[in-house]
Amino acid sequence: MIYSKDLATPIEYLKGVGPVKAEALKKELKIHTFGDLLLHFPFRYVDKTKITEIADITEDSQFIQVRGKLTHLSTKGEGRGKRLVARIADQTSFVELVWFRGISYFEKFLQKGKEYLVFSKPTFFRGKPQFSHPEVEEITNPNIPLSSRLMPIYHSTEKLKAKKLDTRGLARIIQQLLQQLTALSIPEIFTEEFIGDQQLMARYDAFKNVHIPVSEKHIASARYRLKFEEFFCFQMRLLRTKNVRKKLEGIVFEELGEKFHGFYKENLGFELTNAQKRVLKEIRRDTMTGSQMNRLLQGDVGSGKTVVALMTMLMAIDNGYQACIMAPTEILAQQHYKSITEMVEGLDVKVDILTGSIKGKKRRNMLDYLELGLIDILVGTHALIEDSVKYKNLGIAIIDEQHRFGVEQRGRLWLKNTPAPHILVMTATPIPRTLAMTLYGDLDVSIIDELPPGRKPIVTLHRYDKDRLVVFGFLRQQLDKGQQAYIVYPLIEESENFDYKNLEDGYASITRAFPSPKYRVSIVHGQMHTVDKDFEMEQFVEGKTNILVATTVIEVGVNVPNASVMIIESAERFGLSQLHQLRGRVGRGADQAYCVLMTGHKITKHGKERIETMVATNDGFKIAEVDMTLRGPGDIQGLQQSGFAGLRMANIAKDQRILQRARSAATLLLDEDLELEKEEHAILKAFLQTQAEQLKLEWGRVS
Ligand code: ADP
Ligand code: MG
Numbered sequence: 001m002i003y004s005k006d007l008a009t010p011i012e013y014l015k016g017v018g019p020v021k022a023e024a025l026k027k028e029l030k031i032h033t034f035g036d037l038l039l040h041f042p043f044r045y046v047d048k049t050k051i052t053e054i055a056d057i058t059e060d061s062q063f064i065q066v067r068g069k070l071t072h073l074s075t076k077g078e079g080r081g082k083r084l085v086a087r088i089a090d091q092t093s094f095v096e097l098v099w100f101r102g103i104s105y106f107e108k109f110l111q112k113g114k115e116y117l118v119f120s121k122p123t124f125f126r127g128k129p130q131f132s133h134p135e136v137e138e139i140t141n142p143n144i145p146l147s148s149r150l151m152p153i154y155h156s157t158e159k160l161k162a163k164k165l166d167t168r169g170l171a172r173i174i175q176q177l178l179q180q181l182t183a184l185s186i187p188e189i190f191t192e193e194f195i196g197d198q199q200l201m202a203r204y205d206a207f208k209n210v211h212i213p214v215s216e217k218h219i220a221s222a223r224y225r226l227k228f229e230e231f232f233c234f235q236m237r238l239l240r241t242k243n244v245r246k247k248l249e250g251i252v253f254e255e256l257g258e259k260f261h262g263f264y265k266e267n268l269g270f271e272l273t274n275a276q277k278r279v280l281k282e283i284r285r286d287t288m289t290g291s292q293m294n295r296l297l298q299g300d301v302g303s304g305k306t307v308v309a310l311m312t313m314l315m316a317i318d319n320g321y322q323a324c325i326m327a328p329t330e331i332l333a334q335q336h337y338k339s340i341t342e343m344v345e346g347l348d349v350k351v352d353i354l355t356g357s358i359k360g361k362k363r364r365n366m367l368d369y370l371e372l373g374l375i376d377i378l379v380g381t382h383a384l385i386e387d388s389v390k391y392k393n394l395g396i397a398i399i400d401e402q403h404r405f406g407v408e409q410r411g412r413l414w415l416k417n418t419p420a421p422h423i424l425v426m427t428a429t430p431i432p433r434t435l436a437m438t439l440y441g442d443l444d445v446s447i448i449d450e451l452p453p454g455r456k457p458i459v460t461l462h463r464y465d466k467d468r469l470v471v472f473g474f475l476r477q478q479l480d481k482g483q484q485a486y487i488v489y490p491l492i493e494e495s496e497n498f499d500y501k502n503l504e505d506g507y508a509s510i511t512r513a514f515p516s517p518k519y520r521v522s523i524v525h526g527q528m529h530t531v532d533k534d535f536e537m538e539q540f541v542e543g544k545t546n547i548l549v550a551t552t553v554i555e556v557g558v559n560v561p562n563a564s565v566m567i568i569e570s571a572e573r574f575g576l577s578q579l580h581q582l583r584g585r586v587g588r589g590a591d592q593a594y595c596v597l598m599t600g601h602k603i604t605k606h607g608k609e610r611i612e613t614m615v616a617t618n619d620g621f622k623i624a625e626v627d628m629t630l631r632g633p634g635d636i637q638g639l640q641q642s643g644f645a646g647l648r649m650a651n652i653a654k655d656q657r658i659l660q661r662a663r664s665a666a667t668l669l670l671d672e673d674l675e676l677e678k679e680e681h682a683i684l685k686a687f688l689q690t691q692a693e694q695l696k697l698e699w700g701r702v703s
Helices: 019-029 034-038 103-109 158-162 167-180 192-198 203-211 216-245 258-267 274-286 305-318 330-343 360-372 407-414 433-439 465-480 496-513 530-541 576-583 605-616 620-631 656-672 679-694
Strands: 044-047 064-076 083-089 094-099 115-120 123-125 128-132 135-138 150-153 294-299 322-326 351-354 377-380 394-400 422-427 444-448 459-464 484-488 521-524 547-550 563-568 594-599
Touching: 019 158, 034 167, 064 094, 064 103, 083 103, 115 128, 150 167, 158 167, 167 203, 192 656, 203 216, 216 656, 216 679, 258 305, 274 294, 274 305, 274 444, 294 305, 305 322, 305 330, 305 394, 305 422, 322 330, 330 351, 330 377, 330 530, 351 360, 394 407, 407 422, 459 465, 459 605, 465 484, 465 563, 465 594, 496 521, 496 547, 521 530, 530 547, 563 576, 576 594, 576 605, 576 620, 594 605, 605 620
Parallel strands: 094 128, 294 422, 294 444, 322 377, 322 394, 351 377, 394 422, 459 594, 484 547, 484 563, 521 547, 563 594
Antiparallel strands: 044 150, 064 083, 064 115, 083 094, 115 135, 123 128
């Protein structure tokens, strides 16, 4: 938002907003200034000339308007249950309106026999529609004035509604604001030429039309303009980071030393794949140039990213630097800690782990060791980027599962050393290539597109619940061959009890079908204590149990090469990338692996497509493409968080086309004027700078 003086005015100075409302706006919607209020966009518009007949109201009805005569008005109930009930009738039927608050006001305002326009989203109570706390307007002039034909609908909250700031109340203060602002308060940030080339609505007009629309067409142009602007600024930030970075000083890893070579000769138990070698070369090249590396490593589950990460860290250590690797969950951090410790055995590399659960003296000691340089590799969770964590000389930071970390957090790692450490982000959630280019414009991309040899592609099958006995028979065969298996149940967030019951029932039937002592079953779920969870997991990892029954807590992190069967219950409830992640838990050894997707008979169309995709392919990139078309990229787990600060209206899922255009426009502009030094770009530059400050982007070197 620019950031003119007017727009920086605190919200309490707006007419109609006193200190009480201002407080509520700040608390509930983070609206502190005039500018913030302007950015509170409507999420929908209602055509006020459209009147729904009461008989046509259905459970699917959204915000609608009805028009009718008030036939009844009375209060019911006592004390807290007291409510005002009115009845409005048109020629087709009648509907009840209910108020629990503001009763005395509406009692006076509403009059029997008069005609009203009622606006609300109906709810159904005992099969009948009703409006609770609707907007009501008396019809005095039968012709509704045209200027207010399209009514913007705003998100509000219960607390705001109680302060008369429901959608209508918000509309009122926003209109008040727009009345007192002129085009000077909302200055254009693009040049006239640019506006013409891109065919954009002027900035001021866009804001005005979004909130006080003249027509549907105006709304469309206004929204296009605002989305374009958001994407453009977002791309400028990314592209400028990339460009500026080229000149950013980086640590030089002069040579490969005894640890790297020692690991390669003595500890690495297999031949690297060509893809792994290629990526290592790319990293080697980056770390010798004297510029900071910012690289994204994409590789499907099981493609062997960990060993690449480790060898990269050894490059740093050989050159006298420290390394850290950050994982999204404690379980995954533990797993990395364990496997890295094993892999560097005998190499005199000191590995330690820092997570949120490590506290007190232990933590303090460790932080001291770290600062003294007594730890070579620090494994951990988010805890690694906290301010209290100081390194002696951090040479490289590795982030596993990037989609859960944003640009900002990456930025904070930059600050852990001067010059900034090299950064390698790794992700197994493949993002379609086209999207990756636009999203990670600030990163160079490496891809491991090859699985270690000897892996047989996982065979994926779809089976219905009624065939469970056959599936269990198959599972028994596999277990009797000495293999292990996972059985996964979906996690239903809204109802933990049901979820738990689901899992418990499953567990019971599995222990019946696979009785002890011949078979042993572990169980892991989200409500368990870490100690118990770890114990059960440990049992499975060590091969002491044959089956691990779990909710999706095993999604990331578990690596048990001997497990060859993955059975996913109610598979239709999982998203594609989740299914793919889960499937990736098997097929890590030399044996043929199977993934069985269990579903009921009725599956939704999308559910079916997901299952079919899983059966058809093991290719994570293809799956990601399908996932994107089914859900839109915005829903792909965590994508919205990964550095999208500043996107208020634009949606990377739905607005791909605008994103592409904004990106090419940003590229062109930077080619022409990288530092935005030209006179005509001064406003844009100031705007971007203020925005960067506002978004608190801590990658400070970006001007
Ligand atoms: P991911 O990319 O999913 O993180 P991992 O790094 O966990 O994959 O590797 C999966 C398994 O493959 C590990 O057991 C690892 O030791 C093994 N692995 C990695 N690279 C190779 C290779 N080149 N040859 C054989 N096995 C490998
Ligand atoms: Mg991994």
